[in-house]
Amino acid sequence: MNQTFKIDADPQSLNKLLTDRKYSIDFYQREYRWQTKQIEELLSDLTDRFMSFYDPTHDRQNDGPKYPHYFLGSIILSRKNGQDYIIDGQQRLTSMTLLLIFLNNLQNEIFGCEEINLRKLIFSDVRGGKSYNLQIEDRVAVMDALFGQQPFDANGDNESVQNIVGRYEDIESMYFDDLRQPHALLLFIDWLIYNVDLVEIVAYSDEEAYTVFETMNDRGLSLNPTDMLKGYLLSRIKNDDERANANGLWKDRMTELVELGRKLDTKSEEVEACKAWLRAKYASSIREHKRGAENQDFEIIGTAFHRWVGDADNQKRIGLSTSEDFRNFIAQNFERYTRWYKMLREAGNQFTPELEYVYYNNFCGFTLQYLLELAPLQLNDTADVVMRKIRLVSGFIDIYIARRMVNYRTLSYSSIVYTMFRLMVEIRDKSVAELAAILKQKVAEFDDPNSDQYAPFSGILEFAMRQQNRWRVHYLLARMTHHIECESGVAAPADFLKYVNKSGEKRVKPFQVEHIWANRPERHTDEFVSPNDFGQYRNRIGGLLLLPRGFNQSYGDLPYADKLHHYYGQNLLARSLSPQCYERNPNFTNYLTGSGLPFQAHEQFKKADLDARQDLYRQICEEIWNSERFDRELL
Numbered sequence: 001m002n003q004t005f006k007i008d009a010d011p012q013s014l015n016k017l018l019t020d021r022k023y024s025i026d027f028y029q030r031e032y033r034w035q036t037k038q039i040e041e042l043l044s045d046l047t048d049r050f051m052s053f054y055d056p057t058h059d060r061q062n063d064g065p066k067y068p069h070y071f072l073g074s075i076i077l078s079r080k081n082g083q084d085y086i087i088d089g090q091q092r093l094t095s096m097t098l099l100l101i102f103l104n105n106l107q108n109e110i111f112g113c114e115e116i117n118l119r120k121l122i123f124s125d126v127r128g129g130k131s132y133n134l135q136i137e138d139r140v141a142v143m144d145a146l147f148g149q150q151p152f153d154a155n156g157d158n159e160s161v162q163n164i165v166g167r168y169e170d171i172e173s174m175y176f177d178d179l180r181q182p183h184a185l186l187l188f189i190d191w192l193i194y195n196v197d198l199v200e201i202v203a204y205s206d207e208e209a210y211t212v213f214e215t216m217n218d219r220g221l222s223l224n225p226t227d228m229l230k231g232y233l234l235s236r237i238k239n240d241d242e243r244a245n246a247n248g249l250w251k252d253r254m255t256e257l258v259e260l261g262r263k264l265d266t267k268s269e270e271v272e273a274c275k276a277w278l279r280a281k282y283a284s285s286i287r288e289h290k291r292g293a294e295n296q297d298f299e300i301i302g303t304a305f306h307r308w309v310g311d312a313d314n315q316k317r318i319g320l321s322t323s324e325d326f327r328n329f330i331a332q333n334f335e336r337y338t339r340w341y342k343m344l345r346e347a348g349n350q351f352t353p354e355l356e357y358v359y360y361n362n363f364c365g366f367t368l369q370y371l372l373e374l375a376p377l378q379l380n381d382t383a384d385v386v387m388r389k390i391r392l393v394s395g396f397i398d399i400y401i402a403r404r405m406v407n408y409r410t411l412s413y414s415s416i417v418y419t420m421f422r423l424m425v426e427i428r429d430k431s432v433a434e435l436a437a438i439l440k441q442k443v444a445e446f447d448d449p450n451s452d453q454y455a456p457f458s459g460i461l462e463f464a465m466r467q468q469n470r471w472r473v474h475y476l477l478a479r480m481t482h483h484i485e486c487e488s489g490v491a492a493p494a495d496f497l498k499y500v501n502k503s504g505e506k507r508v509k510p511f512q513v514e515h516i517w518a519n520r521p522e523r524h525t526d527e528f529v530s531p532n533d534f535g536q537y538r539n540r541i542g543g544l545l546l547l548p549r550g551f552n553q554s555y556g557d558l559p560y561a562d563k564l565h566h567y568y569g570q571n572l573l574a575r576s577l578s579p580q581c582y583e584r585n586p587n588f589t590n591y592l593t594g595s596g597l598p599f600q601a602h603e604q605f606k607k608a609d610l611d612a613r614q615d616l617y618r619q620i621c622e623e624i625w626n627s628e629r630f631d632r633e634l635l
Helices: 014-018 036-051 090-111 137-147 159-174 182-195 206-218 225-235 240-264 269-282 297-310 312-318 323-349 356-363 369-374 383-406 413-427 432-445 457-462 467-487 493-499 531-538 551-555 560-567 586-595 607-624 628-632
Strands: 007-013 070-080 083-088 123-126 129-132 196-203 511-515 544-548
Touching: 007 014, 007 182, 014 090, 014 182, 014 196, 036 070, 036 090, 036 159, 036 182, 036 413, 070 090, 083 090, 090 137, 090 159, 090 182, 129 137, 137 159, 159 413, 159 467, 182 196, 225 240, 225 269, 225 297, 225 323, 240 269, 240 323, 269 297, 269 312, 269 323, 269 369, 297 312, 323 356, 323 369, 356 369, 356 383, 369 383, 369 413, 383 432, 383 457, 383 467, 383 607, 383 628, 413 432, 432 628, 457 607, 467 493, 467 511, 467 544, 467 586, 467 607, 511 551, 544 551, 551 560
Parallel strands: 070 196
Antiparallel strands: 007 196, 070 083, 123 129, 511 544
8 A cells, every 4th residue: 555645543642642752843834832821721621630530549550540531632743754743733742741841840859759750751862862752953952941940041032932931831830739749749640641642643744644634624623612602592583684683793703703813823712702701791600629529600611601501590690581682692792792802802912001901911821811801891881981990800910910929829720710710700790989999908808917818019028030930020020120111201101012022123132130149159258158048149039130131141240330330221220220320310310209219329239238129129019019000990
């Protein structure tokens, strides 16, 4: 048989798919583009599935093999000259490799040695070096760094490398505490590598592989939940003209949302829009996070909202009975909430005046924000009321994120989903005044030691950069730097983008987190007894700045006194270290007078100076993330 026209399909566990295998991608393949949302959904699905049947009394050898399997999808390969090239599945395989690297590092930290050999699923040893199973040349350096738990600066690197670093950091922050316990961790790893399956489809030419890919994606597809929801709702509208009008409206909105997905390089925005709308307005229950717990409104809407709406009891809750009810559900509810969803998604991906908090939250990967922002909106709200409610909710989320960041609190989906669900139900359909009052009280709870949301901003006094939180430090410094410059009249709101390297201007050097102290502990022996003590103190946020790439290479190793005049040529937060910043600079000094912030020049930078700077940063944060923002929406 001519092997060129042969196609094989075989279900494979991750262990079989990755052990002693090598995969490549052709130059025309797209970059690794998964974002926080995709990693969050994958890890949530895997951990929820595992925890639904995990029992601490289970034995790895006897009970582990009995755990059910989980289907992760398919991978399409073109096998040429003995080499496997990935046609479809690169995103999943890269993401699973990152998860395996994380789990390998985690079990080494917990046990001090490898209990389960994950190395063979990540790379093979070739002449004393590592050859990754997903072997892509320009990704080797970042994979080496992640596997070796070394810092890696992806600024200025290609899209794939930047996303690999970002998604690994997502995994670190999302992986919840229950699965960090030795017994659960080992069982989870066993289950992951032996019971999580993909279907491997192998063709023996690119042409045949792409034929399979196109057939699976363009022909014979099953209807997605939005198609089935549309069919169900339209079938209940009796008048032919009304049904045709509702169908036209539905198709137009779906087209807009699909186009939005193409623009954002995401999938199924039309599905996500319906999911966010229905959860925001109707979900009243959520599954408990324990073994054997059953899915409730929140989960069912998330996976099969067409069935949830079709349930007779749910129809009563929604108010669907007559033909007119079903018509209005499309013409009013569907039309309004999916339009607002589209506006929010666009604001989350493109900095928009008056909706900047939406952008900040999306930048931080807070994917739950959209359903929270939809929850208080009502059909009869004016455009002004809609904007005020969105600013209130997105402004609260912005504070929530910052508070948790400086207190080393996780923002993982599994850790916050219950809190956010309760908040969503509480703020549903509230007026502007009611909403502002609820959210101000929520912020007050951050300072209450008796609250389960206790996260005081004083936590920033001990906040320091670690390997796992580098992007958070960068983000906080960007917000502080941008705030000071805006308040002093030397920057515009959209200038925030340049500090997080999202401006799109190639001539602008990307910004990096830089240490004020060079990594020279011998210069600080008068204040630190060991290099380790010095290193920990050096990483505190009060000793950090945001500066253009290249500054550290040019000046970073110099003593502070020699760097000081170079800081004066940088952003205002860096310039404020220099005495010159306080001379003939009326906009800045007027801002200091009005705000009362304890800015001061530092002609030397000792331990006490870093402490003073750390407290200054605390006060800047308290000015930025202040609940007075809620009062402004009531004016």
